[in-house]
Amino acid sequence: MFDELLKNLDYTLIxxxxxxxxxxxxxxxxxxxxxxxxVLYAAYSLLLTLLGIAGLFVFxxxxxxxxxxxxxxxxxxxxxxxxxxxxxxxxxxxxxxxQTNKIEVGHHNRFWAVxxxxxxxxxxxxxxxxxNFHIVGKQIHNSSSLQQIGINLMTDYIFAFEVIxxxxxxxxxxxxxxxxxxxx
Amino acid sequence: xxAIQNYLVISALLFSIGLAVAVTKRNAILILMGIExxxxxVNLNLVAFSQYDPNRLQGQMFVLFIMVVAAAEVTxxxxxxxxxxxxxxxLDLDEINSLKK
Numbered sequence: 001m002f003d004e005l006l007k008n009l010d011y012t013l014i015x016x017x018x019x020x021x022x023x024x025x026x027x028x029x030x031x032x033x034x035x036x037x038x039v040l041y042a043a044y045s046l047l048l049t050l051l052g053i054a055g056l057f058v059f060x061x062x063x064x065x066x067x068x069x070x071x072x073x074x075x076x077x078x079x080x081x082x083x084x085x086x087x088x089x090x091x092x093x094x095x096x097x098x099q100t101n102k103i104e105v106g107h108h109n110r111f112w113a114v115x116x117x118x119x120x121x122x123x124x125x126x127x128x129x130x131x132n133f134h135i136v137g138k139q140i141h142n143s144s145s146l147q148q149i150g151i152n153l154m155t156d157y158i159f160a161f162e163v164i165x166x167x168x169x170x171x172x173x174x175x176x177x178x179x180x181x182x183x184x
Numbered sequence: 185x186x187a188i189q190n191y192l193v194i195s196a197l198l199f200s201i202g203l204a205v206a207v208t209k210r211n212a213i214l215i216l217m218g219i220e221x222x223x224x225x226v227n228l229n230l231v232a233f234s235q236y237d238p239n240r241l242q243g244q245m246f247v248l249f250i251m252v253v254a255a256a257e258v259t260x261x262x263x264x265x266x267x268x269x270x271x272x273x274x275l276d277l278d279e280i281n282s283l284k285k
Contacts, residue, residue, distance in 0.1 A: 171256035
C-alpha cells in the first residue's frame with residue numbers, strides 16, 4: 001500500500017509545497033527580524049532566513065552555493081554577529097531586568113521606513129510582472145554545478161579569484177588591527 | 185517547474201524588509217543584519233537567473249564573490265563596532281553623534 005502511494009505521488013506538487021515552505025521560512029524570519037525588539041532573537045531569526053535561502057538555492061539548482069551559504073553565512077557571519085552582540089552588551093541596562101540575555105533595542109521613525117519599504121516592494125512587484133521574461137536557455141539541473149564552478153574558477157575567473165583571496169586576507173588583517181586594544 | 189517570478193517576488197520582499205530593518209533599527213549590529221538581508225536578496229536573484237545558464241553559471245560565480253565580499257564587510261564592520269563600543273560604551277546610533285571630543 002505504501003509503494004502504491006509512493007508511485008502515485010505527484011512530484012511537482014511536492015516540489016512546489018517544499019518551495020513554498022522554504023519561502024515562508026525565509027520571509028517569516030525576515031519579518032520577525034523587522035518587528036522584534038530583542039537583539040538576540042533577531043539574530044536567531046536571521047539564522048532562519050539564511051537557512052531558508054539556502055533551501056531556495058537548492059531549488060534553483062545551485063547545490064554548491066547552498067552549502068557555501070550555510071557554511072559562510074550561518075557558520076561564519078552569523079556567529080560573528082552573535083559574538084558582536086555578546087561583546088557589546090551594556091551591563092548598566094541589564095541590572096534592571098533579571099534575564100541575562102535580554103538585550104532590547106528600540107526603533108525609530110518606524111512608520112516612514114515601513115511605508116517606504118512597502119512602496120518599494122509594490123514598485124518591484126509592478127516591474128516584475130510588467131517585465132515579460134523570455135527565457136532563452138534551457139534549464140538543466142540533473143547534475144551538480146560543482147564541476148562547472150571549479151572549472152570556471154580556474155579558467156575564466158582566475159584573476160578575480162586571486163584578487164578576492166588577497167582582498168579577504170587584507171580585510172581580516174585590517175579587522176584584527178582595528179579591533180586590537182591599544183596599550184597606553 | 186518553479187517559475188522565475190516566485191524567486192523574484194521573494195527576493196523583492198527580502199530586499200524591502202532588509203531596507204526597513206537597516207533604516208528603523210537603532211543598534212549598529214541590527215543595521216548590519218539588514219544589509220546582510222539585502223545582499224542575500226540580490227544573491228537569490230542572481231541564482232534564480234543562473235539556472236537558465238547551466239553551461240557557464242555566471243550568476244553563481246557572481247554570488248560566490250558576493251559572499252566573500254560580504255564576509256569581509258562584516259568582519260571590518262564588527263571591528264569598527266567593537267572600537268565604537270570601547271569609546272562610547274553604547275551602540276545606540278542616536279547617541280553616537282560626535283567624531284572626536
